[in-house]
Amino acid sequence: MTKYQDENQLKGRFGELLSAFAFPPEWVVRPIQHDYGLDLEIEVFHAVPSGDGRQKYQTWGEHFYLQVKTTDNIILGSYDKNSQESDVIKFNMEVSELHLVEAMGASVPVILFVVDRAKLQVFYVCLNDYISKVLAPSNPAWRSQKTVTLYLPMRNQIKVSDESFDPSSHWGYFGRIARRSKIYSAANLAHHYSTELNYALVDLDHADSNPDAFHLAASRFLEKADQYAHEISELDIWRRTNLEWGAVEEFRDTLTTLKDRISRLKERLGTVPRVGGDEFDDAAFHFLGRVGFMRGVFTSLSTIGRLYEQVGRLERLPGDDPFSL
Template structure:
């Protein structure tokens, strides 16, 4: 029996091929065999120094997913943010597809590619961010609708012929977005360790009147803080990239302060007075410095909050803080 394919299948395959071709050639774009809302998986590869003449690229385990939609009819309009209007592509999508992305959570980025087949244009938007930062605040009842109109900034248009990589390019944005799960993981770990050190401070306070107990608790506190600091330092988010989120440098400096602070705190323990007012004054001073160090842990843990407030607004319609 003869096999057939219809126009919708042709449109879908065309869009996926154009979307895959749009990415830098060193990135790996894989089709998802069983398609239930996600069409392609993208793995980012980074250029690395090489001893021979051939440029080499390395993966650091950074992935995102694409949902590809192909259309022959595009509609444009304006989206009004709090400060200015944005030129946008208006695209109608089924609510069930958005609910799938919402169910996946924010740490797994899903980027919608809208392919204009008639004009060979590609537009994109991160659906996780759009749902959380635009759709739900503006239309809390969207889940009860059958269809939802998305407003995709026209500036989020990929020129398939332009694959030059720089931090402000589309590829820089995709690379940053693919690192998202690492940022969330770091935020969770640093917050957890900040809380754990708070519990350890209770033991330290309890021994404030007993030099032997205090010295033992202080040493245990520093050993625990040192262990936490090294584990955080080993996270891959501290690796510098050409496309990194601008706030990362400040968090790297905070991590350096943390290591220095732990080393500085070890010195007072070597000459801690054994009794009397001198011990109480030294213990009080030590506790103040320890509390400050825990504050450094807390400062590191704000990476998640800052990313939620600012990082996830990039490339969205309205008031994008990263728009050049």
């Protein structure tokens, strides 16, 4: 039997091939064989030092997905938010495809690539973020529709055929998107450990009238804090890269402060008297105050998730993009 291809198959394959050229050559682009809404998987690779003089690239387990749509008719428009207009392209998309992205959750990024086959240009937007930050607030009933119109900022444009075009800023964004699950993981772990230390702090507070019990509870508290800080510091999110989200540097400094504070508290515990009396009461009171403040540093680490939700996920969306180029 003779096999045929239709125009839609040719358009789809063209879009996927062109999309693959939108990324650094060391990144791995994998076609998804059984396509149920996701077309390509992207794995980010980072340049690492090499002793033999040859450039090498290493994977750190950072991935995201692409949904590729190819068109010969890009529709230009404008997007108005807070009386500020921005240039966009308008693209109609089936709601059933957005349901899949929403079901995957925010920590698994799915990027929509709209490929202009005529001009060899690619426009993109993160669908997870668009649904949460743009579509749902502006159109709460979108789930009951068959299709919705998406607005992709013109600044999210990759000119694959333009040799003078510098795509590095786009690559930086995709690299940050790929690290998203690590940000959420760090926030979740820091929040969990902050809660655990709160329980340990209650035990320590109840022991402040007995020197032996106080020293035992304080030692256990600091042992836990030291263990928790070590585990958080081992997370891969703190590995330095030119693709990272800028706020990570501040939280990296917070983690350094935390580890230093734990070390100082261990030394300070040795100055708390082991016999009762006014001297013990005063020392225990001041120690508890410092310990409580130190636990607050764990809490501040957990806010990386909230900050990313409030600010980080707005990057490259239409409207109020705090990172607009």
